[in-house]
Amino acid sequence: MFRNLGGEDMATKSTNPAHPHGITELCQAGARLYASALRLGRIARADIEAAPCLIDFALLHPDPDDAAWLRPVPPSVALAQHLHPLEREILERRKHSVQLTESFEPFMDISTQGPPVTHAITVLEGVNRINAALDQATAECRTEVLTVQPGGGRIEDRLSKSLDRGLSVVQRGVRMRTLYQHTVRHSPSTLAYAERMADSNVEIRTLEELVERLIVFDRTVAFIPAQDDRQVALELRHPGLVEYLANVFEQLWNRAAPLREEIKYEPIPLGISGVQYSIAQLLIEGHVDDSIARRLGMNVRTCRAHVAKLAAALGSNSRAQLGYLIARSGILEQDS
Incomplete structure (x- = not known):
């Protein structure tokens, strides 16, 4: 036929x-x-x-x-x-x-x-498949969850899904440690999420800069993004890879500050804040506003506002002059 x-x-x-x-x-x-x-x-x-x-x-x-x-x-x-x-x-x-x-x-x-x-590396394509794999790993988790969540305040819908998944873990007595960036300290939705998750088995700390998103379950399986749009993720089960990522988390964790504790910055002259000090470091390294905002977990508008305040404090009239004045002021030498 x-x-x-x-x-x-x-x-x-x-x-x-x-x-x-x-x-x-x-x-x-x-x-x-x-x-x-x-x-x-x-x-x-x-x-x-x-x-x-x-x-x-x-x-x-x-x-x-x-x-x-x-x-x-x-x-x-x-x-x-x-x-x-x-x-x-x-x-x-x-x-x-x-x-x-x-x-x-x-x-x-x-x-x-x-x-x-068991595949050492599995490519998960599409949000539905990624979430299904995360749900399965959450259900199988028995001892500990480590998460790194870079960026600023979380979206309400995403926080709601994370809350359901997190509570299901904590209620089984599983320890959960999460790393955010300092900018979430000014996010009402993220702070409300932290209140809902308050438990002796839950710890949240913040750091100025973080690696990309990371979730580790029981140090046996880890998830990392494979694309910037977060439509593709990698499920890692190779013991060496998972242990390496868990060690990276521990190093970041030891440098981070508990969410409910005030961050103590060393006094910096000229009225420059700790965030502006970090921006000054990144400006000297040649980063543009978009890159700085992404690394510090803030939106570009906020980043540019800090750059403007930094320029005013140093008396700069242009972006090129700002880099010169930062280097001349010696503020970055204080750290060393």
């Missing part, structure tokens, strides 16, 4: 481009005229101009005695003609499935002899 590009039998589709429909969706005119032809035994050719599909689907054929008339094909005969290619295709597919089963059967016993293979 010939097929069109869509894989549909040509016999099941009307060939008239102005009258497109399948035989299972016979138009009203076609159904009415076919019923009339069956009742009367024939129908005038001129009467079926509104339903050329009757000819396309072989429901009518020319009257051998008079070319101006058409005779109906009995429904049982028409049905058999259209079912035959489908039944043949089903038979061929069943035969193919049997052949596939026979081809793979010798390998089935081999694959069941050893322990199941």
Whole structure:
């Protein structure tokens, strides 16, 4: 049976481009005229101009005695003609499935002899698949969850999902440690989330700069993003990789400050704040506003406001002059 590009039998589709429909969706005119032809035994050719599909689907054929008339094909005969290619295709597919089963059967016993293979790295594409993997790891977690959440305040919807997932873990007695950036200290939604998560097994700390997003469950499986748009993630189960990432977390954790404790900055002259001091460091390194904002977990507008205050404190009139004045002021040398 010939097929069109869509894989549909040509016999099941009307060939008239102005009258497109399948035989299972016979138009009203076609159904009415076919019923009339069956009742009367024939129908005038001129009467079926509104339903050329009757000819396309072989429901009518020319009257051998008079070319101006058409005779109906009995429904049982028409049905058999259209079912035959489908039944043949089903038979061929069943035969193919049997052949596939026979081809793979010798390998089935081999694959069941050893322990199941766990992929060291699994690519998770799409938000739904990522969330499904996280939900499974959350359900299987028994001792500890480590999370790094860079950026500023969290979106309400995302916090709501994190709250449900987090509470399900904490209620089982699992310890949970989370690292945010200092900017979340000014985010009401994130602070409200912290209140809801308050528990002896929950600790939250903040740091000025963080690595990219990271979640580690029981030091056996870790999740990291694979693209900036967060539509693709990596599920890591190689012991060496997971342990390395857990050690990175511990180093960041030891440098971080508890969320509810005030951050103590060393006094800096000229009225420059700790955030502006960090921005000055990044400006000297050549970072632009977008990069600085992303690294410090703030929006670009806030970053530019801090740059403006830094420029005013140093008496700068231009971006180029600001870099020179930062270096000349010696404020970055205090740290060393």
